[in-house]
Amino acid sequence: MIPRSCYVHVPFCVHRCGYCDFTLVAGRDDLIGPYLEGIERELHFVLGEPADRLELDTFYWGGGTPSYLDPDQLRQLNQTLLSRFTLAADAEFTVEANPHGLDESRIQTLADLGCNRISLGVQSFDADVLKTLERDHSPEDIQTVVERLRSRIDNFSIDLIFGVPGQTLDSYRTTLDRAIDLAPRHLSTYGLTFEKGTTFWSRREHGSLKQVDEELERDLYALTIERLEAAGYRQYEVSSFAQPGFESRHNQVYWSGKPYHAFGPGASRYLNGRRDNNHRSLFTWLKRLQDGTSPVGESETLSPEDRARELLILGLRQIKGVSHAEFEELTGFAPKTLMGKYFSTHRDNGLIEDDGHDVRITPAGRFIADSIVVDYLRTD
Numbered sequence: 308m309i310p311r312s313c314y315v316h317v318p319f320c321v322h323r324c325g326y327c328d329f330t331l332v333a334g335r336d337d338l339i340g341p342y343l344e345g346i347e348r349e350l351h352f353v354l355g356e357p358a359d360r361l362e363l364d365t366f367y368w369g370g371g372t373p374s375y376l377d378p379d380q381l382r383q384l385n386q387t388l389l390s391r392f393t394l395a396a397d398a399e400f401t402v403e404a405n406p407h408g409l410d411e412s413r414i415q416t417l418a419d420l421g422c423n424r425i426s427l428g429v430q431s432f433d434a435d436v437l438k439t440l441e442r443d444h445s446p447e448d449i450q451t452v453v454e455r456l457r458s459r460i461d462n463f464s465i466d467l468i469f470g471v472p473g474q475t476l477d478s479y480r481t482t483l484d485r486a487i488d489l490a491p492r493h494l495s496t497y498g499l500t501f502e503k504g505t506t507f508w509s510r511r512e513h514g515s516l517k518q519v520d521e522e523l524e525r526d527l528y529a530l531t532i533e534r535l536e537a538a539g540y541r542q543y544e545v546s547s548f549a550q551p552g553f554e555s556r557h558n559q560v561y562w563s564g565k566p567y568h569a570f571g572p573g574a575s576r577y578l579n580g581r582r583d584n585n586h587r588s589l590f591t592w593l594k595r596l597q598d599g600t601s602p603v604g605e606s607e608t609l610s611p612e613d614r615a616r617e618l619l620i621l622g623l624r625q626i627k628g629v630s631h632a633e634f635e636e637l638t639g640f641a642p643k644t645l646m647g648k649y650f651s652t653h654r655d656n657g658l659i660e661d662d663g664h665d666v667r668i669t670p671a672g673r674f675i676a677d678s679i680v681v682d683y684l685r686t687d
């Protein structure tokens with residue numbers, strides 16, 4: 308299969324938020340120039356000598372904060388990438404952005420470059436929650452940015468986080484309502500996680516930050532589904548909601564097992580059945596490319612069965628579930644065989660349902676989707 312999608316990681320932020328473990332550097336603007344050169348080197352390293360440009364259906368710049376780059380840097384990045392790629396006429400071109408710093412000139416530049424979808428790191432409309440998350444924008448900034456976006460890039464998605472220490476059901480209800488009022492085409496909602504190595508992790512260990520209890524987290528997720536569906540958004544994946552026709556095409560490429568290119572520190576590409584994960588350190592990624600060596604830190608070629616298990620998990624996170632026939636045709640494995648004894652255990656417990664055509668996680672199962680699907684990685 309020829310890849311028709313490309314992810315580009317832009318590893319710069321104003322500062323590192325306490326819960327974030329993404330690949331990025333903060334306060335190192337001096338590295339933006341070398342990073343842009345690094346992307347050029349990586350394109351050459353991975354794709355070889357320039358040939359015909361490769362056409363893309365989806366193009367995704369994530370981070371970090373891609374909108375941290377100034378207009379000249381955004382143009383340079385785009386020009387470098389488009390020396391090797393071209394966008395299909397109806398391509399989806401998404402750029403992640405933060406409300407802080409997404410000014411008129413950046414929006415205009417992104418629109419001029421063909422960006423037609425913005426994924427906005429809103430997280431909350433509650434000033435106290437934003438402070439806890441160590442975000443650098445205010446609820447008012449969100450409103451201002453959305454007004455700026457409307458006339459140029461009308462298709463925007465909002466990211467929200469629930470389960471933040473101090474967050475209440477009422478405060479989160481207000482956040483959901485304010486998000487809905489802005490009429491984004493798409494929303495992604497995530498439960499806060501405490502990743503090892505982050506300051507949130509240490510603060511929880513030392514008792515200065517208390518994780519919300521499971522019951523509240525469950526109620527917050529239930530409220531998300533209830534409020535967003537009532538407002539006309541369709542949940543199409545455990546964490547993703549969209550107006551009809553505005554589902555993320557790029558994410559669906561990941562979930563369907565199709566190949567994709569990826570560039571930048573920490574980025575993972577999936578080509579010819581092999582996953583290559585670039586080194587997570589910007590410094591190592593850069594140094595290797597400057598030395599003419601591979602920026603890949605880890606590679607894995609999954610066995611057909613492991614790949615099928617991975618696809619099963621990604622498929623089950625989607626609300627439509629997995630078609631028995633299509634899955635078996637694609638992978639050579641029957642979903643029920645891979646699920647083993649957990650198929651009947653989870654079905655009998657009301658966590659999955661099977662209508663003979665598709666198997667899917669039930670609405671009750673969505674609350675513990677991660678712990679359900681992890682059972683399908685087991686071979687016992």
Ligand code: SF4
Pocket residue numbers: 319320321322323324327328329331370371372405428
């Ligand atoms: S803005 Fe996003 S990517 Fe940057 S540090 Fe905060 S959470 Fe991480």
